[in-house]
Amino acid sequence: MADIDAPLTILYFAWLRERTGTSEESVPLPADVSTVGGLVAWLAARSPGHASAFVNRRAVRCAVNQEFAAPETRIRPGDEIAFFPPVTGG
Amino acid sequence: MADIDAPLTILYFAWLRERTGTSEESVPLPADVSTVGGLVAWLAARSPGHASAFVNRRAVRCAVNQEFAAPETRIRPGDEIAFFPPVTGG
């Protein structure tokens, strides 16, 4: 069980990294946030860059602790949460 | 137009070669033979080995002048006629 005070590690890739202006930030789990969807709403209010990154939420994918996640996926203190566009490798 | 006296070149591959005991023979076009099917009947009467090679005609494939052919394909003096089992390369 992670420390309930452990911050979230938020990672951004591709154009989400460019729009937020950061590849990684550490934030405490907000008191009223318990899911990916809730976190996105909270992050989008952090800065104009964040707002721009999350303006079209259907274009954003997420992984929680390196596993693909959905808006309803629950998050816990200490989780690593990554946001990125649909993948385009191969 | 080939010489009407030009013999046929008959080629045998794989187990048709083994059963006939020859890989190649030259025969005049028999007077009453005008198709692959007719030639097969004529060849099958040449020797016990030939009979054995052609005993199951559904297992024999043919090419006339290096193109796949059917029993009804017409043959002419000078043609190269090959008999072989269904192919198994690749």
Next chain:
Amino acid sequence: MARISVQAADFDIGAEFAALTAGHTDIGGIGCFIGTVRANANAPVSTLTLEHYPAMTERAIAGITDEAEKRWDLLGCTVIHRVGRLAAGENIVLVLAAASHRQAALDATAFLIDWLKTKAPFWKKEEFADGAASWVAARDADDAAAARW
């Protein structure tokens, strides 16, 4: 069993085939796919940059090769994906799948590349000869290809 590598360096196709098949006499067929950086006649790509999510990439690829090994009787498979800046014509990705029979090898190869395209955390940014740059958009056709399996 799969060999997985995410690397900046190019791969040696002949050496990867040799490594996959070494010591095997039970292999009947090996399928392979290589993806390369394609220039476009209208907007020539001068370079492609492949970004990825290092902590997740190999795990995600292993999930895909595990799935292939569940679906087909594979005698080995290899996935090598490059990252970083790549020029037009350079190799991006190598997929190999070995099996006793060709259909399994070919199907697994197509499956692996289809799923890599839609389920592994890589992103391509194109830079054009005129200095413009853009992130490659995901294609619906790729989602459809991945959903066939």
Next chain:
Amino acid sequence: MARISVQAADFDIGAEFAALTAGHTDIGGIGCFIGTVRANANAPVSTLTLEHYPAMTERAIAGITDEAEKRWDLLGCTVIHRVGRLAAGENIVLVLAAASHRQAALDATAFLIDWLKTKAPFWKKEEFADGAASWVAARDADDAAAARW
């Protein structure tokens, strides 16, 4: 456009890829299939002998590659088929197909090997460790695979 070779010698996979793609920046994907001599657990094949019809073989293969080039926008393809005696584990056949997009490359590769199996004049004779020998029988599954296209 296709490179076709019927030869006793082994082929160099890396060199064939390099030759196929040399000078191209319009290729997005290359599909490949390699067939190898497979030993069988119950009746180990000690050697396989590939017989063919020399005057017809390259023409028949060219007919198959022409058909592939009609059906898909290929930027190149290669078929190399070995003949003569081959030991278990040795390469038999190499098929490569290059295209702008992966689906064409993968489909053309599968088409080429399916048609080679049923429309090119090669015959395989297996010799087993116990001295027995037999001509490989054509498989209905191969006819079905070729008829899909």
